[in-house]
Amino acid sequence: MQRLNQLQRRVREAIMAADADGTEVCAASETVNATHGLSSPEHLRIYRRAVTGTFTRALGQLYPVTMRLLGREFFDGMASRYMRITPSHSPDLAEYGSSFAEFIEGFEPAAGLPYLPDVARLEWAWHSAFSAADETALNIDGLGEVPESDRDRLVFALPASAALLASQYPVHRIWQVNQDEWTGPEEVDLDEGAARLIVWRRGYDMRIDPLQDNEWSLLSDLTGNVPMRVLSNKFPDMATLLPHCVEHGWIAGFQLAESTD
Amino acid sequence: MKETKNLMNAALAGVLALGLGAIADQAAAAKPGFEKCAGVVKSGMNDCGTSLHACAGQATADNNAEEWIYVPAGTCGKIAGSSLKEAAPKES
Amino acid sequence: MSETADVRIRGAGIGLRSQHHQEIIARQPAVPWLEVLSENYYAAGGTALANLEQIRNLYPITLHGVGMSLGSTDPLNFDYLARLKSLADRFEPEWLSDHLAWISVGGEYVHDLLPLPYTQEALDHVVARIDQVQDFLGRRILIENPSTYLSYRDAEMSEWEFVREVAESSDCDILFDVNNAYVNASNHGFAATNYLDALPAARVREIHLAGFAQYDNYLFDTHGERVHPPVWELYQLTIERIGPVPTLIEWDTDIPDLEVLVAEAEKAQTALEAHSCSA
Structure with a gap:
């Protein structure tokens, strides 16, 4: 199981690393086959895009007003920054994103919109109430x-x-x-x-x-x-x-x- | 101390006078507030986070973080106020 | 682990999506069953669960999950499994399924179905995990072949051999996703019919159908389109080989009107009935 564990860690690091061309992707690609038309790193990047998409889509559903205020492109960029430094610790995506408002507070490109963190807090409160007992x-x-x-x-x-x-x-x-x-x-x-x-x-x-x-x-x-x-x-x-x-x-x-x- | 006691009893008498079962109905008519998602979930982005999970792949661009130079382009342009000027980043 | 427990799930159903809750309750479309994505009902309360309560009274359901992380080298998440069990106790699905994949390692979840290397080490590991899960839930589960976009250099067997060995060794059932087999065959360069020869027919209790997207150098499993013609052809071969197994239409991206899903299910239903008559 040790070999499998090591492989999984390398693949996860390649997928979550900030740099799409960095050492993490290089290291993991040694374990991955190249195929017709796609190199080993390119196979890993398919998963990088998919995982980024999963997190940003989930955050967009939890923070729809924040997204609307910023526009989709800005929001997705901000969300993909957030997900790379904020691991998910639950299999339930509904538990992900509680610290998004704090992240936005320190996010320089959104500094001109000082009300934004509180809008995000309101949306998290909404989400929590929606699924409460x-x-x-x-x-x-x-x-x-x-x-x-x-x-x-x-x-x-x-x-x-x-x-x-x-x-x-x-x-x-x-x-x-x-x-x-x-x-x-x-x-x-x-x-x-x-x-x-x-x-x-x-x-x-x-x-x-x-x-x-x-x-x-x-x-x-x-x-x-x-x-x-x-x-x-x-x-x-x-x-x-x-x-x-x-x-x-x-x-x-x-x-x-x-x-x- | 007696005043506190009287006040407390008056407050509870007020609550008990509301009567069982009346609360929810009265509250509905009490105040407009901001109300939504009463069982109806619309299609589109905002479905109150009830479909976060899927077993399909999501496709996106894999931009490196350094290339990130966007400016907000949503409805934030319609939010105005004096506090924005203080918070605005310097023009470069 | 009764062999006759599945009699209520027959024919071609559709995946339940929250956009369609109200319409399904109001209009009760003629589909024989619905599949529910487990993790979308992990809330403590609220509208989604209340809707599901109503819908469950109208249709038999199955539970399909993405959160077990069966292939992960982390310890099993028993908090997750306990919540799944209570969901199953409340809504009484005909069966539960998840994927032959991993979504987490080191306690961190990536929420995407990542492939296992097809090695003896991974096989032994995942078989032991499925054993544990089946013991905990007190029932046999179905495992699904996922769509994959990479393969590992140290593979010791093919993916269809891996799926078969996992099912046989752990005594679990199989959810055969025909679209995923087609996508993988194209992405990794093998004949999808290899699956049909390898799968133990008696264990295949459900089939999935969905639409993929064609990108530059690979197929991507978006569940965002109608089922493609070559996947319908592979489906036809599948039911000829395995029998008229209950079939589900999945749609997760750009979810269309309910009628579109129902029409896709009717197409599968027609194929299933044609097979039943000729058998």
């Missing part, structure tokens, strides 16, 4: 059964699909005007201002909801498991804010924190 709405009957003396220990939870996303740019508007079905004007003014968003799924419906300041603060605290006792001190409008968030579906579960007394 199915969930039922908050169990209000169960909540009613919590004794009054335990209410200060209640910890509410966001839907499992939910991600909170803050950006200094109106990325939800950029996302919106770059959907296939959008028919309005495609112009967005970045000076419209910052976005605070919850990206989540209600049943099978995907949603991006812009949040008000107090909604954002409460939901952020909930992701940190802050109990009711603390929240009721912090939010003077709690009597309306909490039902409001529940009504929207942004709160899907609850549990009782360990007693601190």
Whole structure:
């Protein structure tokens, strides 16, 4: 098996190496037959192109707005740079590409588009919500059964699909005007201002909801498991804010924190 | 402390008043937001990442990284704002 | 490992693609079965799985995967296999298949079906892996001959001998991709009919058909076109030799309207029925 292992490593290195004419391709081509019309390195390059295509196509499906903003050629070039320095560690391609936004942040040719990393973050949150576990709405009957003396220990939870996303740019508007079905004007003014968003799924419906300041603060605290006792001190409008968030579906579960007394 | 207790009970009373089963329906009508992919997946590029896998080969160019000199040519041209000027790379 | 478990899969089916979910549920086209790409349903929840739940109630299905990495020298990925098993438990496919290939080494996945060298070492290795997989899943799997664009200098046998030996030694079944055999025959310079003489007919439980692309110096398996005439000819020879084995139309690039897939499947169905009558 050692011979086979060595061969597989050489072939993988040839396929993933940055340089199509580099030493990795040379080394692996010693193991590969030449045929009519194709040299050994050319046989390996067929796989280089196929693998690049597989990764860039997958990233294009996960980041369609990013691709649309940049155009296909730019996006594919950027994605093929990313895939050469970012190995996939899962047989499931849906788990690939979570660090794409961080990569874009440091990607010099895209530096003129400062909102782009946050658009990519929004798209990853969308992808994650899309495939998150199915969930039922908050169990209000169960909540009613919590004794009054335990209410200060209640910890509410966001839907499992939910991600909170803050950006200094109106990325939800950029996302919106770059959907296939959008028919309005495609112009967005970045000076419209910052976005605070919850990206989540209600049943099978995907949603991006812009949040008000107090909604954002409460939901952020909930992701940190802050109990009711603390929240009721912090939010003077709690009597309306909490039902409001529940009504929207942004709160899907609850549990009782360990007693601190 | 009593105020906190009152506030907490008021908040929970508000939640319990929403009633079982009413939440999902009300939320649907509550706020426009940005909603998509309600079971319908369109053909084309954007199918919400539900067909990432295939056993067919993908063909692309095998450009060396050094040859990479593209400029963005998508809809980013329609995004305007003062912050772009600060971020723009120097003209060369 | 029942020999009669396949009675529900007959005739010519099509590969299920997410673009067609809604239409298949609404219109229920007359195809006898559907093949599902396993890894596209590895999500924890959501629309794709909900659609599949509905579709599964309308059609018998098979599961076809690209993630086993059967030929890899890495340890088997049991997390992957456990997810596959739970998918199979939920959707009850007639059978599961994957490819005689490797997609990973050193824990890194390239997500493309890379060929094995046709050596005794690779044969022993992949046979042991298939044994492990079949033990874990508690059922026999089908392995598919992949399309390949390179061959190794240290080969000790032909690819059709390799496929046969793997199947016989691991007691697995075969998914014979006629298009891949045609593509490989052209790319590596052999007669595709070598496959027909070598394959143990009783193990071939499924056939794949798809369209390749013709590039300058080689054929490339894009699954992006109708099945080409010479592949239909090889298919005809295959069912004459092996019998009217359940056949699947695969299409993955530039996926067309559902009717196009159904029409391709009907073409295969006609060939299968003609064979059944003459037999």
